[in-house]
Amino acid sequence: xSQIVTPDICDAYPEVRVLxxxxxxxxxxxxxxxxxxxxxxxxxNSLVKQAVAEPGEGAVLVVDAGGSQxxxxxxxxxxxxxxxxxxxxxxxxxxxxxxxxxxxxxxxxQALGAxxxxxxxxxxxxxxxxxxxxxxxxxxxxxxxxxxNGIVVAERHLxxxx
Numbered sequence: 001x002s003q004i005v006t007p008d009i010c011d012a013y014p015e016v017r018v019l020x021x022x023x024x025x026x027x028x029x030x031x032x033x034x035x036x037x038x039x040x041x042x043x044x045n046s047l048v049k050q051a052v053a054e055p056g057e058g059a060v061l062v063v064d065a066g067g068s069q070x071x072x073x074x075x076x077x078x079x080x081x082x083x084x085x086x087x088x089x090x091x092x093x094x095x096x097x098x099x100x101x102x103x104x105x106x107x108x109x110q111a112l113g114a115x116x117x118x119x120x121x122x123x124x125x126x127x128x129x130x131x132x133x134x135x136x137x138x139x140x141x142x143x144x145x146x147x148x149n150g151i152v153v154a155e156r157h158l159x160x161x162x
Contacts, residue, residue, distance in 0.1 A: 004031035004160065006149045013158055019134040019151040023110040026096055027079070031147035032089035032108025034060040035157070038140050041125030042066040045073045045118075051127065052078050056087030060108070060144045064131040065094025071117045072097035074109070083107040091144065091151060093133045110146055 010016060037059045039047045043066075051061055061082065065073045074090060076098035082090060089108030095115035096102060102109055130139040136153055138144065143154045 004033050004145050004147050006145055006147050006152050009145055009152055009158060009160070013154060016152040016154045017136045019136050019153070021150055022112060022134055023091065023151060024113060025110055025148055026099055026102045026114070027089065027107045027109030028103060028105055029089065029108040032060065033143060033145040034058045034088040036060055036062050036138055036140055036142050036144050036153070038062050038064070038129055038131050038138065039125060039127050040064040040129060040131055041073070043068050043071050044120045044122045044124045045078070046121050046123045047125040047127055048073055049078055052082035052085060052087060054085065056082060056085050058086060058088050060089040060091060060146075061087055062091045062131060062138050062144065063093060064133050065092060067112060067133065068094045069113065069115060071095065071119045072115045073119050074111070075118065076101035076105070079105045079107055079109060089144075089146060091146065093131075108146055110151060
């Protein structure tokens with residue numbers, strides 16, 4: 001894979017959309033990209049668990065957890081499962097936990113912050129729908145590129161130099 005440098009992507013492709021700079025890197029991969037798959041849920045990570053159990057095929061799971069700062073929606077076990085099933089990354093509009101383990105998991109993980117409490121398990125939420133947060137609408141099938149500089153979204157896969 002070519003090197004992902006979001007400032008270079010923004011320079012080469014001014015049409016990309018840039019998420020508000022509110023995310024923190026937690027995974028072992030500082031940079032990641034892939035086609036978007038989505039989950040929308042609030043303080044219930046049942047559908048996140050369902051998604052990471054499926055083949056990721058190099059995709060990025062984008063989760064709209066409503067920006068909740070009251071519980072974690074991804075921890076060490078789900079992150080390890082995502083990495084093992086071929087996901088490239090997870091972008092969590094919410095919190096994660098087990099951050100020391102996440103830092104050693106071969107997965108890109110960006111989230112709003114860390115929280116020690118786990119989420120509820122009620123089976124609620126939606127999958128594969130457009131999500132809007134951090135000033136951007138993200139749709140399944142679009143491409144997400146992330147690094148320590150930020151997160152950008154493109155309507156298609158972008159050829160990267162490198």
